[in-house]
Amino acid sequence: MAIAQEARSGMSKLWGGGVHPYGVSHKKFGMWLFLASDSLTFAALIFGYAYLRQASPDWPHPFEFYPSIVVSTLMTFCLLTSSLTMVLAVHHANAGDSTKVVRWLVATMAGGLAFLLLHANEWRELIHHGMTTRSNPWGDPMFGATFFTMTGLHMFHVLTGVIYLGYVAVNHSRGKTESDSVEVCGLYWHFVDLVWMFIFPLVYLMSVSMGDAAPH
């Protein structure tokens, strides 16, 4: 009887509210749910790209090792390093050092902006060589559509992330946010980095020029 009563009391505690089964704030849990759904969006695009590539008998290999692969590797280093600076920002936010938080958030934004500039320059080069969403000089016309869609959506995420980081940095410097907000925006930023860890090898490294279909 006593055990049953204790179990009932435990159940009422569990379902009576005020319980945090995941041990995280609602903001952090909301961001995790968003990232889970966003990962499916990117997975759909990557699988769509792979589907078309597998189906095509003349998929282009337009990227020369230099400059395309070297520059995209540099872009990867920018994102990876910005992830480390983001970790440092979260670390100092938990320690309550606002000055260092803002400093590392700005460093993270700089990494994101460097990535965006290099990527925009690469798009400009490809468009200059005649690549559009409907055609390209090297082979299957769907290459342009899939490339611009995937990298474009990723670039949009990076740009949104830089704006988000700026917003958090300004609010944090004014003492309007808690360390939790820095950690939540950190989750978003690391996710942007994570997605690039698939786009970079599958789109760039797998499309390195074999020496017969180079753009120039």
Added chain:
Amino acid sequence: MAQGGMRVMYIVWIWLLVLTILEVLLAYFKVPTTIMLIALLGMSIGKAAMIVAWFMHMRYERYSLVMTLIPATIACILLFNIVWPDSVRLEKLFSN
């Protein structure tokens, strides 16, 4: 963060850089497509796991959160593999 400290974060960052360099070397030496695809996918999944586990602190979260988010997301992504039979059919169609 307290559980791991910053040292482990630097080590993860170095591992991510090393794996990226290995990926680039595969492209530089123009390794056969199938081997390259398998190696790149393996390394990318490893890198993604490291980012989620350490940089996103999933390793330090409650097991209930991990089990709510990770298996369902991976299962949904794996379901996309349903496209391959049609893709191979199209390839044969275009090749003839």
